[in-house]
Amino acid sequence: MSLDHAFPQAQRDAVYRAIHERRDVRAQFLPDPIPPEVLVRLLEAAHHAPSVGFMQPWDFLLIDSLEVRRRVHAIFERENARAAENHEGERGQLYRRLKLEGILESPLNLCITCDRARGGEHVLGRSSIVDMDLFSTCLAVQNLWLAARAEGIGVGWVSILDQDELAQVLGLPERVYPLAYLCLGYVSEFLEQPELARQGWRQRLPLAELVHGNGWGHALTDSALQEALGEMTPP
Incomplete structure (x- = not known):
């Protein structure tokens, strides 16, 4: 077995540590701003994700406006109340106790979008699986998430949103899909376990x-x- 192209052991350990210690952060955000040079490193990591046909369908909307975040939070509140109705009894009580977003607590929100028309009508590698552009953008999200963990920055993905309404709030063109709405910021701690595992939701x-x-x-x-x-x- 050849290790000619492997990273040194300490660097390999760091990669696996970032993977295993990455968390979906909701409640541990600190108000400290992310320095511009650190934020650029995170965006650069996301921008170096692989993409079908090298179409690079992502854009990055940095949201520090409290007014915009309040409008997004209102969407979450409505959708979360609707989602809570899917769970009854103890499960429903547990759901309502879960902290599922940090839209207002985090110092920065980031929406990573997918421009579904980028690259033209025929994108190499996308003719059979049209959603490869969405999958590619997910890889950009993961790149950013792992880089953020290495920088000591927490990331939380808010998935309980109406995407059409979110697109209106952010003024997105029709061809652009708001794939991931993220909360970013330094944190007081990274939990040893994922929040849902710690709360007993799933293991x-x-x-x-x-x-x-x-x-x-x-x-x-x-x-x-x-x-x-x-x-x-x-x-």
Whole structure:
């Protein structure tokens, strides 16, 4: 096995640490602003995500206006109340106790959009799976998220929003989809566990139950790999 192109061990450890310690932050934001040079590094990391046909469909809307954030927060409040109706009994009580956004608490909001017309009518690699532009933009989100963790900055993705109304608030062109509405800021702490796991909403599934060999539900042919997976403990 050749390690000629591998990072030094300390750098590899740092990459895996960022992956395992990344959190969806909702309640631990501090008011301290993010320095411009740090914010540029985060955006640069996002901009270096892979994209289908190299179309780079993302744009970055930086939102520090309290008025705009209040309008977005109002959308969340309405949609969250509607979502709460899906859960009854103890589950419903738990849902209503969960902190699911930091729109007003975080010093900066960021909307990462997907321009679905960028690259022209025929984008290389997108003819069979039209949504590859959306998937590409998700990779930009993940790049930014991991870079933010390395910088000590928390990120929270607010998914309980009406995307059409959000697009109106942000004045987006019709072809541009508001893929990820994020809250960014330094935090008082990064939780040891994801918030939903800590609150008992759901736990991480064992990886060994999710890996198949040569077809759905088929056992792995590599017994050593199967044994290694079985020894893993969900972080």
